Amino acid sequence: xxxxxxxxxxxxxxxxxxxxxxxxxxxxxxxxxxxxxxxxxxxxxxxxxxxxxxxxxxxxxxxxxxxxxxxxxxxxxxxxxxxxxxxxxxxxxxxxxxxxxxxxxxxxxxxxxxxxxxxxxxxxxxxxxxxxxxxxxxxxxxxxxxxxxxxxxxxxxxxxxxxxxxxxxxxxxxxxxxxxxxxxxxxxxxxxxxxxxxxxxxxxxxxxxxxxxxxxxxxxxxxxxxxxxxxxxxxxxxxxxxxxxxxxxxxxxxxxxxxxxxxxxxxxxxxxxxxxxxxxxxxxxxxxxxxxxxxxxxxxxxxxxxxxxxxxxxxxxxxxxxxxxxxxxxxxxxxxxxxxxxxxxxxxxxxxxxxxxxxxxxxxxxxxxxxxxxxxxxxxxxxxxxxxxxxxxxxxxxxxxxxxxxxxxxxxxxxxxxxxxxxxxxxxxxxxxxxxxxxxxxxxxxxxxxxxxxxxxxxxxxxxxxxxxxxxxxxxxxxxxxxxxxxxxxxxxxxxxxxxxxxxxxxxxxxxxxxxxxxxxxxxxxxxxxx
Numbered sequence: 001x002x003x004x005x006x007x008x009x010x011x012x013x014x015x016x017x018x019x020x021x022x023x024x025x026x027x028x029x030x031x032x033x034x035x036x037x038x039x040x041x042x043x044x045x046x047x048x049x050x051x052x053x054x055x056x057x058x059x060x061x062x063x064x065x066x067x068x069x070x071x072x073x074x075x076x077x078x079x080x081x082x083x084x085x086x087x088x089x090x091x092x093x094x095x096x097x098x099x100x101x102x103x104x105x106x107x108x109x110x111x112x113x114x115x116x117x118x119x120x121x122x123x124x125x126x127x128x129x130x131x132x133x134x135x136x137x138x139x140x141x142x143x144x145x146x147x148x149x150x151x152x153x154x155x156x157x158x159x160x161x162x163x164x165x166x167x168x169x170x171x172x173x174x175x176x177x178x179x180x181x182x183x184x185x186x187x188x189x190x191x192x193x194x195x196x197x198x199x200x201x202x203x204x205x206x207x208x209x210x211x212x213x214x215x216x217x218x219x220x221x222x223x224x225x226x227x228x229x230x231x232x233x234x235x236x237x238x239x240x241x242x243x244x245x246x247x248x249x250x251x252x253x254x255x256x257x258x259x260x261x262x263x264x265x266x267x268x269x270x271x272x273x274x275x276x277x278x279x280x281x282x283x284x285x286x287x288x289x290x291x292x293x294x295x296x297x298x299x300x301x302x303x304x305x306x307x308x309x310x311x312x313x314x315x316x317x318x319x320x321x322x323x324x325x326x327x328x329x330x331x332x333x334x335x336x337x338x339x340x341x342x343x344x345x346x347x348x349x350x351x352x353x354x355x356x357x358x359x360x361x362x363x364x365x366x367x368x369x370x371x372x373x374x375x376x377x378x379x380x381x382x383x384x385x386x387x388x389x390x391x392x393x394x395x396x397x398x399x400x401x402x403x404x405x406x407x408x409x410x411x412x413x414x415x416x417x418x419x420x421x422x423x424x425x426x427x428x429x430x431x432x433x434x435x436x437x438x439x440x441x442x443x444x445x446x447x448x449x450x451x452x453x454x455x456x457x458x459x460x461x462x463x464x465x466x467x468x469x470x471x472x473x474x475x476x477x478x479x480x481x482x483x484x485x486x487x488x489x490x491x492x493x494x495x496x497x498x499x500x501x502x503x504x505x506x507x508x509x510x511x512x513x514x515x516x517x518x519x520x521x522x523x524x525x526x527x528x529x530x531x
Contacts, residue, residue, distance in 0.1 A: 004166040005143055007099045011079070012044070012051070013037040013070060013130060016104045016150060021047040023102070023153040030160050035098070037069050038062050057096070070129040079136045083143045100145045100156075100167070101137040104182075105130045109189050109243070126190060134179045141176035142169070148182040185220035185243055192219075192378075217390060219381075224251070230263045237263045242378075248370045249273065253345060256354060258364030261343070265320070265364060269343050272322035275428040277371055278397070279324055281440075284308040287320040291447045295425045297440040301325040302334065307441045309338055312466065318342055324371055332356040347371045394427065396526045406502065407514045407521040414439075415474055415497040419522055422476035423499050427528040433478040434459045436470055436495070443468045452481060456489045472496050478528040480504040484513040491517035501527045 010032050014020050017040070024034060024044050036044060036051040044051050054070055055061045062069040078098040081090045090097060105127040111117045117125075137146035145167050147156060152175070159167055195214050221240035230237035239261075241251045250270050255261070261269070272287040279297065284304040286294045293315035298304030301323055309316055320343045321335065327346040332353040335341060344357065345366040357363055379390040400416065411419060421440040426433050430448035434455040437443055444463035446455030456475070463470050471494030480503045481487060487510055490498060502523035504510060514521040 003169050004163065005083075005099060005145070005169075005172065006165050007032055007145070007160060007167055008165070009033050009035070009078075009096055009098050010100045010102060011035045011054075011070075011075070011098050011133070012102045013040050013054075013133070014102060014104045015106050015127075015130075017043055019150045019153050020044070020102075021049060023150075023157065024049045024051070026153075026157040026160075027100075030157075030165055032100075032160075032165070035096075038066070065124075067128070070133055075133070076136055079133060079144065080140050081143075082140070098137075098144060100147065101133055102147045103130050103134050103137075104148055104150070105186055108186065108193075112189075112193055122193075127186070131183050131186060134183055138176040138179040138183075141172045145172045145175050146179045147175060148179050152178075181220070184218075185222075188218045188220045189243075213390065217388070225260070227263050227266075228260065235263075239266065248277075248368050250345075250366070250368075253366040253368035256349060256365040256367055257358060257361065258343075259362060261364055265343050268320045269322075269345055269366065271428065272320045272343075273345055273368065273371070275425070276322040276324045278424040278427070280372070282325050283323070285322040286312070286316050287322070288315050288318070291429055292425060292442065292445060293319060294445075295442045297421065301328060302331045305331050305334060309334075311442050311468070312445075312462065313339070314466070315462075316341075320345070322346070326350060327353045329353050329356055336360060394528065394530075396528075397427075398423065398524050398526060402524075403499075404502075404523045404525065405520065406507075406511050406523050407519065409515070409518055409520040411497045411520040411522060415520060416522075418474040419476065419497055419499040422474050423524065423528075426476040426478045427530070429478065429530065431478055431529045431531060433476075433528070433530065435476045436460075436463060436473045436493075437476070438473045443470060443473050452477065452479070453485050453489055456486055460489075460493050470494050474499065476500070478530065480507070480527075481510050482506065484509050487513040487517065487519065491519060495519060498522070499524060501525060503527070 010027050012024060012034055013036060021044065027034060028049065034051040035054055035057050037054050041051045041053045058072040058074045060072055074095050077090060077095045079101060081097055106125040108125045111122050111125040134146055134148060137144055159171060220243060222243050224239045224241045227237040227239055229235055245251060250266055250273060268287050268290055271290040272285050275285045275292060276283055281297045282301045282304045283297050285292055286308050294308040294311035296304050296307035296311060298307055316339050318340055321341050323346040327349040329350060329352045333356055336356060336359055341363055343364040343366060345368055347369050349365065349367050357365055380393045382389050405411065418437050418440060422435050422437045425442060426435045429435060429445060432449050432452040432455045434446040435442060436459050444459035446459035449455040449458065460470060473495055474497045475490050475495045477500040480501050482504055483506065497520045498514065499522040502525060511521060
């Protein structure tokens with residue numbers, strides 16, 4: 001294969017017309033002829049660019065409201081023709097060799113995200129000719145170039161200008177790789193749309209669980225940035241984002257100040273953000289190593305932060321702080337005075353707050369709007385060696401009228417409120433998980449132990465060392481108690497109410513233990529394992 005190819009004939013068909021006029025004029029300046037589809041041709045002519053319409057070149061008009069326009073042998077032979085091998089055949093059939101294809105597709109992603117397009121309009125935004133041309137051009141990259149990204153226009157022209165009309169093989173290969181990534185992402189988006197549409201019909205007919213998950217699961221993720229390192233300094237890492245993902249997340253948040261987010265920052269901030277979304281009242285979540293070290297509600301965001309910090313000031317050092325209200329100057333000043341934090345994330349941050357937090361320039365300050373309008377999107381995906389596991393996100397939560405009191409003693413109103421708060425928190429603590437709380441503030445959290453009893457003991461130890469009283473606290477457990485020893489441990493520290501899923505073969509024994517200790521017990525019927 002020769003290293004360079006002379007560019008003399010271009011085909012342009014773009015939906016996204018950003019930068020195309022400047023690019024097309026530069027092609028003309030380099031004596032490159034342009035063939036273009038009807039809509040693009042009209043747009044270019046309106047901006048003073050002379051082009052030949054595809055229909056005039058092929059001798060065949062666009063038909064079926066534009067569904068058929070580039071699907072013609074003169075177009076595809078010009079793209080797929082091998083230089084030095086198919087030249088004679090192309091000449092016999094009066095086929096012009098096309099040297100560069102500039103194409104981007106109908107905005108299918110935009111059509112489905114706007115929410116006001118009809119099914120018919122969405123279908124018309126499935127591009128046929130565009131992907132076919134791009135794939136053909138990428139296949140024949142030894143002879144021609146393909147451009148799908150407007151961000152490439154300037155560097156393409158720079159190379160053509162500096163090399164008297166030629167493009168190198170390295171550039172053509174790079175553009176081909178980008179083209180196949182583009183078509184793969186486009187097809188994946190369409191496939192996901194039809195899978196989701198299929199799920200909507202499940203109410204009309206009985207469907208098995210297997211029907212929810214496609215036989216081939218494909219998602220396209222675009223590299224957003226290379227990270228300084230991974231979990232440890234000897235590991236390399238990069239951040240990829242699902243294209244067109246708009247839900248409130250670390251990826252959609254804007255960074256106002258601070259160093260670039262590290263691998264661990266991103267993981268921990270994601271955990272903090274997902275936890276804070278559970279609460280409607282002013283709330284603060286402080287995360288360390290993906291586990292909440294403290295969660296609290298308050299009448300104001302300052303009170304919520306003050307409660308959370310007091311709940312575990314030791315673990316809060318270097319933690320990730322999440323809020324579900326505007327971050328005000330009073331709270332910002334308290335953070336500066338009390339602790340070192342890696343990341344702070346809130347739905348909005350006042351200018352005065354930014355000035356205060358700027359005193360510690362290393363704090364990564366993120367603003368993520370729409371936290372309370374969050375909707376669950378897609379699947380929860382986890383990687384394993386050689387594959388992935390996907391599941392629904394854990395959206396299950398309970399309200400007061402859904403719980404079941406199984407003990408003789410009924411929970412008091414205050415205990416019930418604390419129980420529902422505790423149940424939201426335990427959902428975000430690694431299993432086995434135990435959470436103690438009082439007045440909607442966590443008092444002790446035990447996470448990730450092989451024994452549920454040890455999780456309870458760790459939660460007790462943390463509270464005791466900080467001088468926090470456990471007597472009268474509520475306890476939440478993410479899964480059922482297999483033995484009564486967990487209840488006996490709760491009684492020893494003065495727990496007055498326990499909320500747990502239930503479902504153990506020893507439930508009767510567990511309930512009996514609660515009754516013996518005068519503890520009220522609530523069953524939720526829902527488990528919240530988190531691995």
